[in-house]
Amino acid sequence: MTPAAYRSLDVDGLSIFYREAGPSDSPTVLLLHGFPSSSRMYEPLLARLADRYRLIAPDYPGFGHSDAPDPKNFAYSFDRLAQVIERFTQALGLTRYTLFLQDYGGPVGLEH
Numbered sequence: 500m501t502p503a504a505y506r507s508l509d510v511d512g513l514s515i516f517y518r519e520a521g522p523s524d525s526p527t528v529l530l531l532h533g534f535p536s537s538s539r540m541y542e543p544l545l546a547r548l549a550d551r552y553r554l555i556a557p558d559y560p561g562f563g564h565s566d567a568p569d570p571k572n573f574a575y576s577f578d579r580l581a582q583v584i585e586r587f588t589q590a591l592g593l594t595r596y597t598l599f600l601q602d603y604g605g606p607v608g609l610e611h
Contacts, residue, residue: 503545503554507564510586516564517557517587518542520549527593530556531584533602537563540601555596557587559607577603581610 503520518538528548530541538556545554558565559580560573573579584607588596600608 503542503549505564508587508590510583510590513560513568513583514566515557515560515583515587517555518545519553519555520545521551521553523553525551525553527553527555527596528599529584529588529593529596529608530554530599531601531604531608532556532558532562533604535562536602539563544599555591555593557584559583559603577606577610580607584608 503518505516505518507514507516509515516538518541530538530544532538532540537558541554541556545556548554560583561567561575580603598604598608
């Protein structure tokens with residue numbers, strides 16, 4: 500079993516926490532969590548699939564270990580969360596990946 504790595508990445512001034520497991524040269528799966536959860540919900544899946552896939556599970560702003568900006572300065576909408584995830588994938592250099600979506604992950608992943 501490959502343990503998950505816990506990382507953070509600056510995305511337009513926001514610290515976005517994510518869990519990553521698996522070889523960097525394997526097919527990539529981006530796992531987008533639901534409400535009111537975080538990337539932690541994918542820990543069992545990371546452990547089971549890390550031998551075959553590169554798995555990346557970010558926390559949205561305001562969830563898990565990512566920054567939670569003041570709602571006066573950040574629109575917590577599906578559109579805005581999708582923009583952050585789009586910039587997150589760009590910052591990681593992801594150009595090709597499979598989406599694994601749950602609950603909030605649907606509108607966030609399909610919008611981006």
